[in-house]
Amino acid sequence: MSYIVPAQTRIGHVHLKVSDLDRSLAFYHELLGFEIVQRYGSQAVFISAGGYHHHIGLNTWHSKGAGPAPVNAPGLYHTAILYPTRKDLAVILKRLLEAKYPLTGASDHGVSEALYLDDPDGNGVELYWDKPKEQWPFDANGQLEMVTKRLDLEGLLKEAE
Template identity: 80%
Template sequence: MSYVVPSNTRIGHIHLKVSDLDKALDFYHGLLGFQITQYYGKSAVFVSAGGYHHHIGLNTWHSKNAAPAPVNACGLYHTAIVYPERKDLATILKRLAEAKYPLSGAADHGVSEALYLNDPDGNGVELYWDKPREQWPVDNEGNLTMVTEALDLEGLLKEI
């Protein structure tokens, strides 16, 4: 039998190479609202939600003033940030709209509702909330059947 990762395993943080710390902080701290927990010299900073040591590390160690990574190359597709409630996703959607920050997409996946955008370095970011498990779509055998359908943004905004 092959190894199966324990069910309570989680992904703790992501560390991104960025070209400019100030621009990255304007996005992750200023726009998305993550709190700065620590600067690591002048080339890295750690941000988090709720006082955790860090959910996102940002550094310019190998990327200061660099161009974004090519879209058609191997690498990170997107970072996914999970909000606890649907109203929290609605709140960040309103914040993005007020800042006129462009979305690259929005979807209802059956299991979740998601907003997609890019950070200043072109790194993909997914902002989403998970629907309650009892609402997840399954087939007749009980297998998960995720979808990608249009997300009702106006309906989402009615949460706030």
């Protein structure tokens, strides 16, 4: 029998190799709003939401001044940041639009609504919220049917008002 990870298990944090710490902080701290928990000089910063020790570590230990990782190579596809409500996702969408920060995509997955963008180093970032489970699409056999449909950005933005 194979091992099954406990249901309460969650991913606590991600460490990203970045080429310029201040440029990354302009994105993650100033634009997205993560709080700085600790800074290690010009080499690393740990940031979080709500006082957790860190959700994201940014470091230049092996990447200072380097270009982005190749798109067509193994590596991190994206970091997914889960917002508690649809309104919270709408607020960050409004901030991104006001800052003229480019989105690479926006999707309704049936179970969630998601915004996609790249950080300054080309690392993929997904900003999303989960719909209530009773709204998730299931087929006749009870199997989850995730989809990728166009997200109604105008409808989402109305939530920010």
